[in-house]
Amino acid sequence: MQTVTLTIDGSPVRTAKGSSVLDAALEWGICIPHLCHVPSLKDTGACRICIVENVRNGESKVTASCTLTAQEGMVIRTNTEKIQKFRRNIAELLVAQAPNSKAIQDVAVRCGVKEVRYPFRNDNCIQCGRCVRYCTEMWRANALGFVGRGKNRRVEFPFATRPDFCKNCGSCTLYCPMSVTPCGGPMKRGEESLCGKCESQTVTAPGMIGACTRCDLGKGFQCTRHML
Amino acid sequence: MRKLEHFEELETLRKKVVAQRGKIRSTVIICGGSGCQATRCLSVIDAVKKEIVKQGLDHEVLLRTTGCHGFCEQGPLMVVEPDNFFYCHLTAADAQEIVSSTLKNGKVVDRLLYTDPLTGKKIKTEAEIPFYSAQYRQLLKYNKLLDPCSIEDYIAAGGYKALAKTLTGISPKAVIEEIKSSGLRGRGGGGFPTGRKWAEARSVPEDEKYVVCNADEGDPGAYMDRCVLEANPHLVIEGMMIGAWALGARQGYVYVRKEYPLAVKHVKLAVKQAREMGILGENILGSSFCFDVEVARGGGAFVCGESTALMASLEGKVGEPRPKDIHTVKEGLWNKPTVLNNVETWANVPSIILNGSGWFASKGTRGSKGTKIFALTGQVKNTGLVEIAMGTMLHDIIFKIGGGPKNGKAIKAVQAGGPSGGCLPVSKFDIPVDFDTLYKMGSMMGSGGMVVMDEGTCMVDLAKYFLKFLQDESCGKCVPCRVGVDRMLEIVTDIAEGRGSREQISLLQELAETVAETSLCALGKTAPNPVLSTMRYFADEYAAHVDEKRCPAGVCKELIHYDILADKCTGCGVCLRSCPHDAIKGEKKTVHAIDEQICRKCGICVTECKFDAIAVV
Numbered sequence: 001m002q003t004v005t006l007t008i009d010g011s012p013v014r015t016a017k018g019s020s021v022l023d024a025a026l027e028w029g030i031c032i033p034h035l036c037h038v039p040s041l042k043d044t045g046a047c048r049i050c051i052v053e054n055v056r057n058g059e060s061k062v063t064a065s066c067t068l069t070a071q072e073g074m075v076i077r078t079n080t081e082k083i084q085k086f087r088r089n090i091a092e093l094l095v096a097q098a099p100n101s102k103a104i105q106d107v108a109v110r111c112g113v114k115e116v117r118y119p120f121r122n123d124n125c126i127q128c129g130r131c132v133r134y135c136t137e138m139w140r141a142n143a144l145g146f147v148g149r150g151k152n153r154r155v156e157f158p159f160a161t162r163p164d165f166c167k168n169c170g171s172c173t174l175y176c177p178m179s180v181t182p183c184g185g186p187m188k189r190g191e192e193s194l195c196g197k198c199e200s201q202t203v204t205a206p207g208m209i210g211a212c213t214r215c216d217l218g219k220g221f222q223c224t225r226h227m228l
Numbered sequence: 229m230r231k232l233e234h235f236e237e238l239e240t241l242r243k244k245v246v247a248q249r250g251k252i253r254s255t256v257i258i259c260g261g262s263g264c265q266a267t268r269c270l271s272v273i274d275a276v277k278k279e280i281v282k283q284g285l286d287h288e289v290l291l292r293t294t295g296c297h298g299f300c301e302q303g304p305l306m307v308v309e310p311d312n313f314f315y316c317h318l319t320a321a322d323a324q325e326i327v328s329s330t331l332k333n334g335k336v337v338d339r340l341l342y343t344d345p346l347t348g349k350k351i352k353t354e355a356e357i358p359f360y361s362a363q364y365r366q367l368l369k370y371n372k373l374l375d376p377c378s379i380e381d382y383i384a385a386g387g388y389k390a391l392a393k394t395l396t397g398i399s400p401k402a403v404i405e406e407i408k409s410s411g412l413r414g415r416g417g418g419g420f421p422t423g424r425k426w427a428e429a430r431s432v433p434e435d436e437k438y439v440v441c442n443a444d445e446g447d448p449g450a451y452m453d454r455c456v457l458e459a460n461p462h463l464v465i466e467g468m469m470i471g472a473w474a475l476g477a478r479q480g481y482v483y484v485r486k487e488y489p490l491a492v493k494h495v496k497l498a499v500k501q502a503r504e505m506g507i508l509g510e511n512i513l514g515s516s517f518c519f520d521v522e523v524a525r526g527g528g529a530f531v532c533g534e535s536t537a538l539m540a541s542l543e544g545k546v547g548e549p550r551p552k553d554i555h556t557v558k559e560g561l562w563n564k565p566t567v568l569n570n571v572e573t574w575a576n577v578p579s580i581i582l583n584g585s586g587w588f589a590s591k592g593t594r595g596s597k598g599t600k601i602f603a604l605t606g607q608v609k610n611t612g613l614v615e616i617a618m619g620t621m622l623h624d625i626i627f628k629i630g631g632g633p634k635n636g637k638a639i640k641a642v643q644a645g646g647p648s649g650g651c652l653p654v655s656k657f658d659i660p661v662d663f664d665t666l667y668k669m670g671s672m673m674g675s676g677g678m679v680v681m682d683e684g685t686c687m688v689d690l691a692k693y694f695l696k697f698l699q700d701e702s703c704g705k706c707v708p709c710r711v712g713v714d715r716m717l718e719i720v721t722d723i724a725e726g727r728g729s730r731e732q733i734s735l736l737q738e739l740a741e742t743v744a745e746t747s748l749c750a751l752g753k754t755a756p757n758p759v760l761s762t763m764r765y766f767a768d769e770y771a772a773h774v775d776e777k778r779c780p781a782g783v784c785k786e787l788i789h790y791d792i793l794a795d796k797c798t799g800c801g802v803c804l805r806s807c808p809h810d811a812i813k814g815e816k817k818t819v820h821a822i823d824e825q826i827c828r829k830c831g832i833c834v835t836e837c838k839f840d841a842i843a844v845v
Binding site for chain 1: 529531546550551553554699700701702703704705706707708710711712714715718731735738739742745746747748
């Protein structure tokens with residue numbers, strides 16, 4: 001197997017050539033929170049939770065680690081203050097959009113969201129595209145797809161009717177981060193809040209920030225480490 | 229049309245066409261661009277054509293319908309050679325007089341001449357008009373010289389000379405070196421050095437490569453690419469051919485918006501003519517070079533102007549961008565090395581090859597060479613297409629070429645670079661316009677839209693407008709752009725409607741920075757620019773909206789109300805009759821009053837009142 005060696009958070013990491021930075025980090029127990037990533041599916045970089053800093057010639061560029069192919073000599077920082085801030089802001093946007101999901105609440109906790117500064121919206125979908133990609137790439141069924149643009153983009157059957165080639169396999173539901181409600185049960189419209197009860201889960205040993213502890217939060221946001 | 233088998237035949241054809249044109253005594257050039265078509269230039273063209281025949285001048289006078297001349301404000305417009313008389317605001321009724329006095333007797337028709345708004349004097353020729361004389365028209369000068377539907381016109385004007393020169397003696401490597409040393413940078417917005425892009429694509433060991441022309445211009449108020457493609461499609465094709473030669477590409481695509489019907493028509497026709505002449509196709513002009521161009525129509529999504537989204541759209545997929553960690557010069561269209569350049573970039577290529585990189589680099593600033601076309605719109609006297617050498621002062625563009633404010637209100641700011649660009653206040657107008665300076669000031673070159681705003685524009689409202697545009701046009705793939713821009717719009721709407729707070733302003737700032745850094749493509753990365761730049765330069769306006777719940781420009785409807793000034797109102801009743809909501813009450817000859825409960829703040833009464841008796845408070 002051809003390998004490349006890159007530096008993630010100061011430690012040299014060897015990984016198979018062609019694998020993504022996110023996979024390389026997770027393989028080595030470095031936790032990069034992620035949401036739309038599903039092992040064995042092609043990454044699209046939609047949720048932007050897994051952002052990292054890619055340092056090149058002294059300049060750092062923020063980019064999603066799932067779509068970034070690991071290359072020899074690459075220097076990646078996953079947990080800088082800047083990244084933590086951006087990740088927190090994105091998780092805050094997500095939880096304000098769709099608070100009615102254990103996965104999203106867990107991601108918010110994991111990314112350090114302490115308060116939500118936007119009015120809650122209680123959507124049923126955050127358009128991570130897991131269902132669409134699983135249906136398209138794994139089963140080659142193409143029974144689901146995105147329709148519309150921008151704010152009006154949504155997941156839909158072709159022409160809004162369930163086609164014959166949908167075999168009711170249920171993979172879309174299985175991989176949907178919205179399918180499990182928060183521990184306290186579904187939140188009613190107008191009563192949404194940030195859960196934050198699992199905050200203790202994120203505590204790690206000093207100097208170990210960013211290391212994966214196989215926390216229970218991972219189950220909530222369907223972390224790859226729990227699915228491996 | 230006979231197929232040209234050799235380079236020499238091109239030269240022979242050129243000489244033949246020029247010789248034919250020698251018999252013509254006078255040429256009438258009428259702009260048939262989209263701007264002038266909107267002011268009914270087609271009826272003028274028709275009338276002039278008939279009149280020429282009627283008065284028996286059709287053997288000595290040539291009528292040429294061209295693309296945009298740039299001064300769209302004054303359309304329909306006409307230039308009569310050889311005296312170069314410039315006539316504007318024409319109607320079909322003027323045809324008879326133009327033909328009988330100017331074409332027959334060489335006399336100028338005074339009433340049709342352009343009047344300088346500053347001096348009030350009539351100006352005879354185009355060259356004397358300040359709008360034109362302050363420009364440096366390197367690309368746009370061709371527009372007047374040729375009919376976009378005629379390949380002969382293009383060849384007579386020196387067209388395809390650069391191609392012949394390239395194919396007969398410049399190696400692909402030398403072409404790239406020439407472009408590199410010219411310092412040409414992408415005119416589409418990013419400003420990436422074109423030569424470097426080509427060199428990178430060339431270095432990829434692949435047999436199949438593509439060149440793409442991005443004509444999916446979608447910024448509100450920008451139409452440079454549209455006009456270049458409408459007026460001179462062969463120039464763009466020639467540029468693409470030279471690019472293809474340098475890369476070793478055999479296929480090119482022009483991706484043009486469906487909303488530009490004239491551009492689509494002209495470029496399709498140009499491709500057809502070039503194929504018939506043997507300029508496109510197999511063994512071009514007898515050489516071993518084979519290249520063809522296909523025209524693809526875009527569906528009008530703003531995001532499809534982004535290179536990866538455009539390529540997805542070309543492939544027949546949903547027009548959504550993909551991460552650019554691997555550049556399109558390595559893996560672009562159908563995962564093959566692809567060079568995508570904007571219309572204006574391609575159009576610059578032939579003249580660089582023909583005149584040399586030194587000629588091109590002699591204009592401009594250290595980091596930005598050559599000229600740039602801007603679409604000057606908004607609250608200035610002269611609106612239209614403006615081509616300037618890089619490094620021209622922003623102040624000169626707006627006050628010299630643009631002629632200053634239109635409605636007597638002082639100019640406040642300019643939005644450069646469309647929705648992705650930023651807003652620059654009038655106090656910062658003393659800067660040279662080039663890629664790096666604009667970027668440093670928090671704006672950007674973009675593709676070249678320049679919307680001028682006066683005191684009647686509210687900056688919060690402006691930010692709201694652009695956010696609304698971007699919210700509609702975001703593809704919705706990534707969270708920061710889809711949700712972030714939506715939330716920014718929510719906050720700005722709150723501020724504009726008087727619900728804003730100080731915390732929201734700092735949240736807006738933080739959110740804008742997050743969206744700018746973490747979005748997937750350039751649309752999201754630049755989406756916060758209008759917000760960030762207006763917050764940077766017009767913080768006091770945001771503060772007035774938030775702290776005092778007041779809109780200084782009198783635009784934000786929730787924060788203003790209309791008042792009738794008792795000392796000015798004569799009780800004429802015009803406002804009362806014009807109000808669509810019956811919100812104004814009052815007897816004749818007595819002071820009227822506005823019922824605030826009913827008033828919808830449409831502002832019709834303000835424009836209708838002849839005594840300035842209605843004030844916005």
